[in-house]
Every structure is written in structure tokens, then in C-alpha cells.
Amino acid sequence: MTAVFLLVSVFLACAVEAVEALTIVLAAGVSRGWRSALKGVAAGLALLAVLVAALGPALTRVPLDALRLVVGGLLLVFGLQWLRKAVLRASGFKAVRDEEASFAKHVGRATQAGERPAEGTDWYAFTLAFKGVVLEGLEVVFIVLTFGANQGNVPLAALGAAAAVLAVSVAGFAVRAPLARVPENTMKFAVAVMLTTFGSFWGAEGAGAHWPGQDAALLVVLAFTAAASATAVAVLRRVRARREPGVRTGVPTVGVG
Secondary structure (H helix, E strand, C coil), X not given: CHHHHHHHHHHXXXXXXXXXXXXXXXXXXXXXXXXXXXXXXXXHHHHHHHHHHHHHHHHHCCCHHHHHHHHHHHHHHHHHHHHHHHHHHHHCCCCCCCHHHHHHHHHHHHHCCCCCCCCCCCHHHHHHHHHHHHHHHHHHHHHHHHHHHHCCCHHHHHHHHHHHHHHHHHHHHHHCCCCCCCCHHHXXXXXXXXXXXXXXXXXXXXXXXXXXXXXXXXXXXXXXXXXXXXXXXXXXXXXXXXHCCCCCCCCCCCCCC
């Protein structure tokens, strides 16, 4: 059961980061040229590979209880930040993320950055793609190492991440456009709930707590977190409806828009 949660959580979380990275890379490639953009992607992936090789073995030497306490705390903070934004988006207090708008913004900036060099590397495209891969990739590395090391199954976490990145990359480059139809905001809500669930579960275990039913308790924590989040969305929707007459109450479909 934990393996399934691990795989699904890593896949969804990494898919979200991959969509954001792909949007930046596509903007660099479309507006400035693919050769320099792909060089930036390759350089970013090489840097991430070095970080994984350096940090992965070190995490396996940390005592399990201490690792779960630290990782659980980090995931809980990370997950609650995502959950806060997801609840605000779902309730209408924060704009949903629009990949088409993000793509257009990056393309506009790249177009205004000056003419592309006739030969050699276009360093603007290289840097833009490199930055996108590294910044979003660092979150993927964090997810893979923390989830995988805590469960003693880094290969499974890496498999989930690789599947997510591959799926998003193939889809994105096939259409040469941002994956605007991917329900990214819905995915972020689901990932936030899962990260908060794992953070609570592992952090409590690391602090010495024993869950009734062991891993089966994850389902209870997950259900509680999801219910609490849905309740928060419903309450905030009603608050917004009172402030803005004409806004419909009730829990909307998360991430639409």
C-alpha cells in the first residue's frame, strides 16, 4: 500500500514540476532556437545528476527515525504551502495557474532579449532553459530523495519521477505547446494533500508515535486531510460570496480555469 502511495505521489508531484519546466524550455526553443535551448536542458540535467549522486548515498546513512522526523517535517511544511495555495485557488482568492499565459510571458521576454547570434550558442536561450530545468528539477530531486530514502526505496521513487518527466516531455514536444489542458491546479491540490499526509505520517513516526494499523493509517490521514481541505474551500467560497455578490457558493471543481 505504501509503495502505491509513494509511486502515485512522486509521479503527480514530479509531473507538476515537469509541466512548469517544459513551459520554460518550449518558450526558449520556440523563440530563440532549439539547439541552444537543448544544450541548456542537457547542462541542467547533468547538474541534477551530480546532485543526486552526491546526496542520495548520504541520506541512506542517516538513522531511519531521524530521517523520518526531518523528512516528515520538511514535507509537512512543503505540503502545507502547496495546500494553502491550492485552497486559495479553488476558492477563488488566488488566480489559477495558466500555462498558456506563462508560455506567452517567457516567449515575450525571450523575443525582446535581442537578436539570436548567427553562429554559436545563444546564451539567453541556454540560460533560460538551464534555469527552468534546474529550478524545477531541484524540487523533483528533493521529492525523489526524501520520499525514496524515507521508504527505503529510492529506485521506485526515481521510477515514478522518470515516468512523469517522460510522459510530460513526450506530450509537450509532440504538440510543441504548453500543456495548457493538463489539470495542473487539480494535480497541485492532490499533491499538496498527499505531501501533507506523508509529512504528518512520517513526522509522527520519527517522533516515536505508533500509528494504529501501521501503513493502513495512511488512508485515514489522507481522508482527514482531504476532508479538511475541502471544508476550507467551502468556507472560503462562502466568505467570497458574501464579499462579492453573484459568486456561486459551494465547492468548485478544483483547478478549473
